[in-house]
Amino acid sequence: MEGVDHLAFERNKAQFDVDEMKIVWAGSREDFELSDRISRLVASDPVFRKDDRAALGRKELFKNTLRKAAHAWKRVIELRLSGEFSALEPEAYKLRAFVDQPAFTDLHWGMFVPAIQGQGTDEQQQKWLPLAYRMQIIGCYAQTELGHGSNVQGLETTATFDPKTDEFVIHSPTLTSSKWWPGGLGKVSTHAVVYARLIIDGQDYGVHGFIVQLRSLDDHLPLPGITIGDIGMKFGNAAYNTMDNGVLTFDHVRIPRNQMLMRVSQVTREGKYVHSNVPRQLVYGTMVYVRQKIVADASVALSRAVCIATRYSAVRRQFGSHNGGLETQVIDYKTQQSRLFPLLASAYAFRFVGEWLLWLYTDVTERLKAKDFSTLPEAHACTAGLKSLTTTATADGIEECRKLCGGHGYLCSSGLPELFAVYVPACTYEGDNIVLLLQVARHLVKTVSQLSTGNKPVGTTAYMARLEQLLQYHSDVKKAEDWLKPNVVLEAFEARAARMCVACAQNLSKFSNPEEGFQELAADLVEAAVAHCQLIVVSNVYALSLLHKHLGDFISTGCIDPKQGSLANEQLRNLYSQVRPNAVALVDAYNYTDHYLGSILGRYDGNVYPKLYEEAWKDPLNDSIVPDGFKEYIQPLLKQQLRNARL
Numbered sequence: 001m002e003g004v005d006h007l008a009f010e011r012n013k014a015q016f017d018v019d020e021m022k023i024v025w026a027g028s029r030e031d032f033e034l035s036d037r038i039s040r041l042v043a044s045d046p047v048f049r050k051d052d053r054a055a056l057g058r059k060e061l062f063k064n065t066l067r068k069a070a071h072a073w074k075r076v077i078e079l080r081l082s083g084e085f086s087a088l089e090p091e092a093y094k095l096r097a098f099v100d101q102p103a104f105t106d107l108h109w110g111m112f113v114p115a116i117q118g119q120g121t122d123e124q125q126q127k128w129l130p131l132a133y134r135m136q137i138i139g140c141y142a143q144t145e146l147g148h149g150s151n152v153q154g155l156e157t158t159a160t161f162d163p164k165t166d167e168f169v170i171h172s173p174t175l176t177s178s179k180w181w182p183g184g185l186g187k188v189s190t191h192a193v194v195y196a197r198l199i200i201d202g203q204d205y206g207v208h209g210f211i212v213q214l215r216s217l218d219d220h221l222p223l224p225g226i227t228i229g230d231i232g233m234k235f236g237n238a239a240y241n242t243m244d245n246g247v248l249t250f251d252h253v254r255i256p257r258n259q260m261l262m263r264v265s266q267v268t269r270e271g272k273y274v275h276s277n278v279p280r281q282l283v284y285g286t287m288v289y290v291r292q293k294i295v296a297d298a299s300v301a302l303s304r305a306v307c308i309a310t311r312y313s314a315v316r317r318q319f320g321s322h323n324g325g326l327e328t329q330v331i332d333y334k335t336q337q338s339r340l341f342p343l344l345a346s347a348y349a350f351r352f353v354g355e356w357l358l359w360l361y362t363d364v365t366e367r368l369k370a371k372d373f374s375t376l377p378e379a380h381a382c383t384a385g386l387k388s389l390t391t392t393a394t395a396d397g398i399e400e401c402r403k404l405c406g407g408h409g410y411l412c413s414s415g416l417p418e419l420f421a422v423y424v425p426a427c428t429y430e431g432d433n434i435v436l437l438l439q440v441a442r443h444l445v446k447t448v449s450q451l452s453t454g455n456k457p458v459g460t461t462a463y464m465a466r467l468e469q470l471l472q473y474h475s476d477v478k479k480a481e482d483w484l485k486p487n488v489v490l491e492a493f494e495a496r497a498a499r500m501c502v503a504c505a506q507n508l509s510k511f512s513n514p515e516e517g518f519q520e521l522a523a524d525l526v527e528a529a530v531a532h533c534q535l536i537v538v539s540n541v542y543a544l545s546l547l548h549k550h551l552g553d554f555i556s557t558g559c560i561d562p563k564q565g566s567l568a569n570e571q572l573r574n575l576y577s578q579v580r581p582n583a584v585a586l587v588d589a590y591n592y593t594d595h596y597l598g599s600i601l602g603r604y605d606g607n608v609y610p611k612l613y614e615e616a617w618k619d620p621l622n623d624s625i626v627p628d629g630f631k632e633y634i635q636p637l638l639k640q641q642l643r644n645a646r647l
């Protein structure tokens with residue numbers, strides 16, 4: 001059966017042009033061609049092999065990561081994938097993505113460089129960025145400490161200005177002030193953007209970013225006063241253990257004054273603290289940037305899992321054979337469809353919401369350059385909320401895809417366990433998802449409370465301007481097809497979100513201390529924030545499956561009645577039947593190579609069983625027929641049983 005396309009029959013059923021859809025998924029023909037070229041280039045390069053990863057120990061795994069990162073960089077330069085050797089170009093970014101192995105480079109390009117770009121002055125950028133672009137220095141983002149991650153204002157590391165020497169003294173005063181978690185810190189980074197409390201003349205000015213050199217550029221040893229190491233093994237075997245998340249302490253380490261990132265505020269030679277006219281929240285700007293990237297990445301991770309589960313569901317057959325005929329493909333079971341197809345739709349929905357968020361982010365960046373800070377709160381709320389929504393749904397979705405693949409989904413060769421393990425920390429890093437939803441809730445409550453002062457809500461909260469109408473709303477759906485009209489769905493989601501926000505605002509107003517009220521009502525506030533974020537993502541199939549999942553909200557807020565709820569469910573079943581013949585083609589449109597997918601169950605040719613069988617024999621346990629340890633531990637047992645039996 002080698003080379004036979006077991007899924008050809010499925011592909012022939014498609015009712016749309018897959019090649020056109022590939023371009024839609026990629027964003028443009030140009031993007032498609034680029035992704036296609038780079039993914040094939042990575043797949044055909046033996047250094048980027050990854051099928052042996054699960055069996056590697058931590059040290060080998062880490063060295064393998066260093067080798068891949070160095071090779072990727074070499075390829076970037078050789079192939080002139082980027083101008084000025086800057087790996088921020090789309091080609092180089094794609095190359096790193098298709099290598100598919102988390103590495104220190106993610107933090108260097110994804111956080112260290114953006115932190116300097118966003119928070120450094122022009123001079124600081126001119127000094128540090130060329131070095132970073134050429135990787136003559138390697139940086140990480142050292143914010144989180146052993147004692148504080150979510151509560152950034154609670155960080156304890158200090159940066160005390162010494163006017164005599166014109167330096168800052170960076171110090172870790174307590175055990176809990178040890179930097180803890182930064183990726184790339186443990187073994188690789190030569191530099192870090194370190195977040196520390198600025199102290200001048202005994203006064204605490206809060207948390208600021210500082211560029212600190214950590215290791216010698218000659219022998220890579222930590223500089224005097226600096227202690228660094230790796231924080232140890234993390235969840236999953238290979239997964240995120242390719243990354244050297246690190247621990248770092250400072251013992252009175254001195255850096256020149258001009259290494260404080262000074263775009264937002266400055267310290268003068270005389271030790272005067274000067275705040276420029278940009279909001280202090282810009283210190284949090286790197287997080288906004290990365291959260292937007294994480295939303296874009298969610299569709300990639302979810303689509304990989306969905307691609308594996310869809311192809312395998314079409315190959316796998318259980319029950320239903322009549323007169324010796326073929327059994328039923330598991331993809332034809334309605335329960336399988338109701339679990340899988342909403343995830344397929346979510347992957348597409350997240351792809352488009354990621355594009356929209358990139359637009360929003362680009363817009364806010366342009367405005368910031370022109371000193372217009374008005375859309376910053378909206379950008380913060382959207383990136384925080386959508387990061388939370390999409391990463392939660394993606395992590396849950398990958399696990400659901402594993403279950404959809406039955407027992408074989410639990411094998412590492414399915415690709416799903418590693419995908420889950422590597423993805424799930426996205427729910428925590430770059431802001432714990434609940435903490436981020438509470439930020440959205442604050443934004444929503446503020447928006448509702450400002451309505452009475454005549455403040456017109458803008459952006460994603462613009463629907464609140466029609467609050468009176470939304471509070472009166474009751475869906476006029478009469479038949480299942482009515483749920484196909486985008487406006488009907490959208491209004492129901494708007495009314496639900498508006499009512500949940502208003503209910504929270506009303507309950508909050510009963511507390512004399514608003515902060516106490518916020519703590520007490522936090523669970524409801526999180527639900528209201530989720531409703532608002534779902535509204536942003538809403539689109540056809542996805543919207544209806546969400547409506548079905550959260551039917552309780554829609555009925556209890558009086559937006560729809562139970563009859564309309566069951567009509568939505570009926571329509572959903574109709575839509576699943578329409579998706580069914582197109583399912584395999586819809587996942588083919590992602591255009592993932594087998595190398596990138598890293599899954600026997602998700603192979604393009606569907607040749608699952610022979611390959612699974614073949615793969616099993618490659619396991620190191622099968623190197624010998626009789627296992628190591630037989631003589632010491634199994635044979636004595638067997639002999640003992642024999643003796644007992646004789647007794």
Ligand SMILES: CCCCCCCCCCCCCC(=O)SCCNC(=O)CCNC(=O)[C@H](O)C(C)(C)COP(=O)(O)OP(=O)(O)OC[C@H]1O[C@@H](n2cnc3c(N)ncnc32)[C@H](O)[C@@H]1OP(=O)(O)O
Pocket residue numbers: 093105106107109110111141143144149150151152153183281282284285287288290293294376377380428429430431432435439
């Ligand atoms: C190569 C490329 C790869 C790319 C992928 C990279 C891979 C990544 C790999 C993984 C890498 C993982 C790497 C990592 O994990 S890096 C570490 C990430 N850490 C976090 O995300 C910490 C989460 N905590 C926080 O962000 C803050 O402490 C929060 C926000 C919770 C509280 O904050 P705070 O204690 O200050 O209190 P406040 O709530 O009164 O807020 C005060 C005001 O500030 C506004 N505000 C708050 N936040 C923002 C913001 N961001 N932009 C603009 N504005 C913001 C807020 O609305 C409020 O405004 P107003 O109401 O006063 O007007």
Ligand SMILES: Cc1cc2nc3c(=O)[nH]c(=O)nc-3n(C[C@H](O)[C@H](O)[C@H](O)COP(=O)(O)OP(=O)(O)OC[C@H]3O[C@@H](n4cnc5c(N)ncnc54)[C@H](O)[C@@H]3O)c2cc1C
Pocket residue numbers: 107141142143144147148149150151180181182183240245425428429430431432433434435438522
């Ligand atoms: C794989 C990985 C990579 C990372 N990389 C980096 C990095 O490169 N650089 C860096 O600086 N950091 C990094 N981090 C740290 C990361 O950003 C933090 O772990 C994250 O922000 C969560 O903070 P925390 O660990 O303090 O969680 P905690 O805040 O301690 O969360 C514990 C629990 O408390 C709850 N909670 C906390 N506050 C509230 C509240 N106000 N209301 C209600 N519930 C609350 C949370 O929901 C959670 O359930 C990384 C973390 C991981 C896991």
